[in-house]
Amino acid sequence: MRADLADLSPVIAATAHWLTRAYPADGGALASALCEAQARQAVTVAAWLRYPTAMDAALVGMAGPGGSARLDWISGADAAEAAADHEESAWRTWVDEVVASWAACLLTDPELADRALAALTEGGHATHAGAEFRRLVAPDERDRQAAVLLRHPDLLAPVAGLHRAQLADCLGPGRALVA
Numbered sequence: 001m002r003a004d005l006a007d008l009s010p011v012i013a014a015t016a017h018w019l020t021r022a023y024p025a026d027g028g029a030l031a032s033a034l035c036e037a038q039a040r041q042a043v044t045v046a047a048w049l050r051y052p053t054a055m056d057a058a059l060v061g062m063a064g065p066g067g068s069a070r071l072d073w074i075s076g077a078d079a080a081e082a083a084a085d086h087e088e089s090a091w092r093t094w095v096d097e098v099v100a101s102w103a104a105c106l107l108t109d110p111e112l113a114d115r116a117l118a119a120l121t122e123g124g125h126a127t128h129a130g131a132e133f134r135r136l137v138a139p140d141e142r143d144r145q146a147a148v149l150l151r152h153p154d155l156l157a158p159v160a161g162l163h164r165a166q167l168a169d170c171l172g173p174g175r176a177l178v179a
Contacts, residue, residue, distance in 0.1 A: 007057035014094035
């Protein structure tokens, strides 16, 4: 039984929000929307890989994903804001460090993103994955310009490096994902 998107929606929303705040678009409302779409697609793929079953999604929903504290420290993203106003930044408790790291890997490595999407498709997560995740795996020039910081390998390296080995293990040869 696969994890339902709704079960992971708080994690996906918060983690994508963290990524777009840490690596924002520059260029107005359209650029922000395109950047957010790419972050959300990468985070969705990462979350579905990390929590492949409904039971996994339910457990993270009960226990919580851990929050953004380490990510904030590593990236320097909104650290002062997070400390200054806890009520306004309560969403940070739903940020999943592993999902953010895996999403950063997918955003900066097109081959890895293709492999991850193929693993999900084989696992039954997405029936029309190519169309649903086009901005992640086949961004056009406008997408790339909107998310220049979000897709910059050097800028994302500290976050991507946190859990890259786990993602490689998850997508390694002969490893089947539970659907």
